[in-house]
Amino acid sequence: MLRRSLLAAAAVALAMAPAAFAQGDAPIPVGAIEILSGPNAAYGTAIRAGLELALEEVNAQGVGGRKIALTVEDSAGNKDQAINAARKLIGRDKVVAVIGPTLSNEMFAVGPVVNERKIPIIGTSTTAVGITEIGPYVFRTSLPESDVIPVTLARAKARSVKTIALMYANDDAFSKSGFDTMKAAAEKAGLNILAIESFGSKDTDFSAQLTKIRALKPDAVGISALVEPVSGVLLQARQLGFGKDTLFVGGNGSNSPKLGEIAGSAADGLIVGSPWFVGKDDPANQAFVAKFRAKYGRDPDQFAAQAYDCMHILADAIGRAGTPEPAKIRDALLATKHGGVMGPFTFTPGRDPASTEGVVVLAMQGGKFGIASE
Amino acid sequence: MLAQQLVNGVLLGATYALFALGFTLMFGVLRVINLTYGFYFSAGALLALWMARQGASIWLALPLASLGAGCIAVVLDWMLLTRLRRVQAPELSSLMVTLGGVLALYSALTSWLGPDIRRLPPGIVSADAFLVGDVRVTAAQILILGATALLVGALLLLMRGTRLGLAIRAMAEKPDAAQLMGIDTGQAAALVSFISGCLAGAGGVLIGLNFNAIHPYMGEAMMLRGFVVIIVGGLGDIRGALLAGLALGVIEVMTAGYVSSGLKEAVAFLILVAVLWTRPSGLFGRAVLRRA
Amino acid sequence: MIPLLDLSGLTRRYAGLVAVDGVDMQVMAGGVHAVIGPNGAGKTTLFNLVSGLVPPSAGRIRFVGQDVTGLAADRRAALGLARTFQNIRVFAAMTVLENVLTGLHARLAVGLPGVVLRLPRFRAEERRAVARARAALDLVGLADKAGQRAQALSYGDQRRLEIARAMAPEPPLVLLDEPAAGMNPAETEALATLVRRLSEFGATVLLVEHDMGFVMDISDTVTVLNFGKRIYEGTPQAVRQEPAVIEAYLGHKVAARLAAGAKAGVRGAG
Amino acid sequence: MPAWLDDFLWTYQNLVYALGINGLLALSMYVVLAVGQLSLGQAAFMGLGAYSSALMTLKLGLPFAAVLPLSVVVPMVFALAVGGPTLRLAGVYLAIATIGMGEVLRAVYLNVDLFGGALGLSGIPERATAPLIYGLLGLAVLALWLIGRSGIGRAMEAMREDETAAEVMGVPVRRYKMGALLASATLAGLAGCLSAHVSSFIGPNEYGFEPAVTILSYALLGGIGTPLAPVVGAWVLTLLPELLRGVSDIRLVLNGVIIVLAVLFLPNGLLAVRMKRIGARTAA
DSSP, X not given: OHHHHHHHHHHHHHHTTTXXXXXXXXXXXXXXXXXXXXXXXXXXXXXXXXXXXXXXXXXXXXXTTBOEXXXXXXXXXXXXXXXXXXXXXXXXXXXXXEEOOSSHHHHHXXXXXXXXXXXXXXXXXOOSTTSGGGOTTEEEOSOOHHHHHHHHHHHHHHTTOOEEXXXXXXXXXXXXXXXXXXXXXXXXXXXXXXXXEEEOTTOOOOHHHHHHHHHHOOSEEEEESOHHHHHHHHHHHHHTTOOTTSEEEEOGGGOSTHHHHHHGGGGTTXXXXXXXXXXXXXXXXXXXXXXXXXXXXXXXXXXXXXXXXXXXXXXXHHHHHSSOOHHHHHHHHHTOOEEETTEEEOBOTTSXXXXXXXXXXXXXXXXXXXXXXX | OHHHHHHHHHXXXXXXXXXXHHHHHHHHHHOSOOTTHXXXXXXXXXXXXXXXXXXXXXXXXXXXXXXXXXXXXXXXXXXXXXXXXXXXXXXXXXXXXXXHHHHHHHHHHHHHHOSOOBOOOTTSSOOOEEEETTEEEEHHHHHHHHHHHHHHHHHHHHHHHSHHHHHHHHHHHOHHHHHHTTOOHHHHHHHHHHHHHHHHHHHHHHHHHHHTOBOTTHHHHHHHHHHHHHHHHOTTOHHHHHHHHHXXXXXXXXXXXXXXXXXXXXXXXXXXXXXXXXXXXXXXXXXXXXXX | OOOSEEEEEEEEEETTEEEEEEEEEEEOSSSEEEEEOSTTSSHHHHHHHHHTSSOOSEEEEEETTEEOTXXXXXXXXXXXXXXXXXXXXXXXXXXXXXXXXXXXXXXXXXXXXXXHTTOHHHHHHHHHHHHHHHHHHHHHTOGGGTTSXXXXXXXXXXXXXXXXXXXXXXXXXXXXXXXXXXXXXXXHHHHHHHHHHHHHTTOEEEEEOSOHHHHHXXXXXXXXXXXXEEEEEEOHHHHHHOHHHHHHHHHHHHHHHHHHSOOOOOTTOO | OOHHHHHHHHHTHHHHHHHHHHHHHHHHHXXXXXXXXXXXXXXXXXXXXXXHHHHHHHTSOOOHHHHHXXXXXXXXXXXXXXXXXXXXXXXXXXXXXXXXXXXXXXXXXXXXGGGTGGGOEEOOOOOOOHHHHHHHHHHHHHHHHHHHHSHHHHHHHHHHHOHHHHHHTTOOHHHHHHHHHHHHHHHHHHHHHXXXXXXXXXXXGGGSHHHHHHHHHHHHHHOSSSTHHHHHHXXXXXXXXXXXXXXXXGHHHHHHHHHHHHHHHOTTOSXXXXXXXXXXXXXX
């Protein structure tokens, strides 16, 4: 019985495959691949929220008289499922561009496949080194860590930090890449690195590493990891007696309102460089935050903001291309000049964000991010 | 620093032991690799979180959540495993059925509650650290140590001092003989599930409190270490689980503190493999004779 | 004459317990040799030592003049040392014929290449094996049940199947571990006939048994174990008269009373 | 070839590859289960095959024709090295020891620069093709089928039912266990090499606990009566998440429920048939 129904389902799925691509004023198909299920679903759902909010605005105006139809596929954080999703979006849904996937790991697997098919793919949250080197159709709107971290460390130096200890999650590509960047930036900034400690991204106990670091009395502790372990590190650091005299410096993973929700006052004082923050007071951002709150009943995070901008950037490029042809869209993307919630945006010839102008240094205070003092 | 690291190690070890108590009981007596165990751990923590948000104190939330997790364990054991036990299916089937079970359960819980990490309301237990000499310990950590000691004591008492414990032990040693002795194995299985579930639930609350991280997958993250502890300690061996848990915690912390934090995780599994190679039934387990 | 099986100083210790304690014993070719003793005397451990399932703590085992002490069980089986088990251990999901063919495994000299390349030699071997297996089934009277699943057989038939499986490779020595356990008197009678036929078939039988009547009926030699030690060996008649044996079975007081009273046998004790 | 067919094949190309590769992995599980060994080192062997072959391609620039056969070397050497002490273990002890080895290897990949740490190895050229993958799968099924039908297959089934009794009947259990482990390492190593050379990127988390359990579930769902059964199990479990794409929110829930129901109501797997071999035909 089970077998028969599975076979039937397979037959239906396969029969639907060669769906014809209607021209004219049919919606322009765009795909996204995000983590919507499994342990890392928080990131993907935030991104989807940002994308869908932007999509509403785009479709209210139309792109050259047409609407955009967005299909969001789940990768569950799994490499194979991410590739399957990309192939399904391109081969069956005939999308003209792909947004995502969520993690740098997934992009390393998906990017070559999409690039091979000459379809533009834009990462909104992939900050690792080497993403856009995958191929000429791979873009990202997220600032790589190598652009953000030097700004953060410069602020730390301005606060007379001379020695630093580094901590990172050694089992995910995002954190490891962020750490590599942080280490290089610290060396370049002339900081004395006292210790390098790693942990697993699912770990909950960091006491051994923190005790060791505390004995070395560094001026600052740099952490590259996703927000969950960063929260754990900060909470435990306070229990182990780290005071306000130690400056905690976060990587991109720390840049999430969840840090305050989980770690509370233990996170106070942490600084992090960010292409965006919720309290930025330019009108575009204020409008975005207000709309996001109205639609979802919560604050957006940077993943939602980056996704929101990315959708607009893509719609703008499709509009300027004049036709939903992937190659034209790619050329149009390269010529992007966008003023989004993250600030003025253009691509480098290497398809990375060109400007770090929008980078602000944030500091945690009372469980919320605000602009850091000098 | 050494003193603090030793304390760190003992505290971490206590969380491992606390997690493993119910696991080793379930594994040792019911003879199945029940992968749903981690789910009871998560369920206990989430139940306590919900109660705490309704304003319950930790002293109310802890036992209630623990009992709740116990009940969930009984229901799931009944749904997933009674049928297999009745037809005496091979142990692989139970592994597989609980594998499917946890996949469904965790995913359902995540799509219902979201994958976010939550913490118990701050102040439910004081987060301040006590200073003993140079060594810092928090109230939550003392609670974990105390609870682990208490639970180990209570379990040993139960297993050694009561008729019920005798029945459970008989089941662990020789299920067929236990049946002949007039022990209702179905009832005993339900009871063992209940006790294990309660232990898992209590562990989830306390460990969630200590690490300030409660989320649907928290039990899943503990499972691998749990395996190491119960295998090294010997299946079904309460004292073994305690000792192995503490030893593992101390060794991990010392490795991270004095060798390299990159090796912290590997060392647990190196110990596991080394122990199995040299003492195939666990460091503290009795030698299992080959049945001929 | 070299004994078929020669145990010298064979010892097996478990934590705090000596299950087999310095046993010297010879099994001569031909006939039926029984090992008896009260519960816990070490009979099954002795069998496990001989068949290679348990390594000895001390002592040596020689089989057909060859030292097999360090050999694994499957190597000993290949040399012609077969056995059955006290608690029946047939391969339940396999057919009766397949069970017996498994007993012939060591006799099938075809390796992996022969199997994968389907060499003609491999098929010829299989055909010969089937013929031998059927002969073994004939011997125990199960020929008509060759195609049934082993689990579908009655208890007595499963015991016969175990014997057929052990006998198929025509081993010089077969160890029967309590073959009459759980059988009714009629089945036991039939079994006694079968065991005698095995020995006519050319195998030497070494058996452990509780049913004293059965042992006395069919054995040529009886070895008595108590607390892991060999306490006596002789003909069934001699064993019956031996005070040490009676004492081992019945305890000191009963033995004394028996000795004082009529010289009754210990038939059925155990 | 019409454009829609081309698109169709392109769309499902990765799925087609994955079905073949997961089929090989299911067989690598089957060979150990077939001798009654719950050894869960398949993901670890796969990782060794994937990393060693990717390094041979990326760092040494060896042609794929050389890399593919060489990819089984490291897994086999590892199996030989750990096999002795490990195969003495039984049941869950063996399962957990092999899982432990996988985790140790994962730590090695994470901490040794050669393996790229968490970033893994990327830019692996796509060299494996569907005919190659399915050719290997077909060969493996055929070889295992012939073995399963022979006296060796009978001895393997006997080991699965009662290892001690089989040993006493003269079945060389230690040799067969080691042989099964080596065959398992070979098949998983090949699968690792092929998967690395179709997906351009490999990372350390693809060979840990979860993949190990997934591979086990292939064989258990399909059954182990014949070598085809685990392959069917792999195909069902690989297709399931794709077929359930439409219900993305609860697809993992459904996936789990389907596994539970399958085990409870089809205890011997989807294909619960025994091998047809001499003497195996049952009479009523």
